[in-house]
């Protein structure tokens with residue numbers, strides 16, 4: 001486990017997302033009802049940033065072809081995407097969000 005600081009909790013209100021780049025990897029942070037999740041920002045269908053999409057509940061939509069992914073599990077909910085997003089462990093300590101890219 002190697003947690004890295006990526007953002008402050010106050011940067012992501014509930015229902016919002018934030019794209020961060022850590023070690024050359026674009027990661028989408030999402031606040032779902034006060035819980036922070038971290039997934040790859042790049043859609044698994046084609047090259048689209050999910051940070052441009054809308055978060056509803058735990059589902060982030062891709063603006064290019066409309067697939068929605070669970071930010072909790074990474075699983076796509078409908079085509080055209082079929083591959084899950086990679087998910088990352090998250091911890092929040094003293095208002096600082098950390099993710100573990102290595103696990």
Ligand code: FES
Pocket residue numbers: 043044045046047048062063064065066067080081
């Ligand atoms: S690029 Fe995301 S659904 Fe096609």
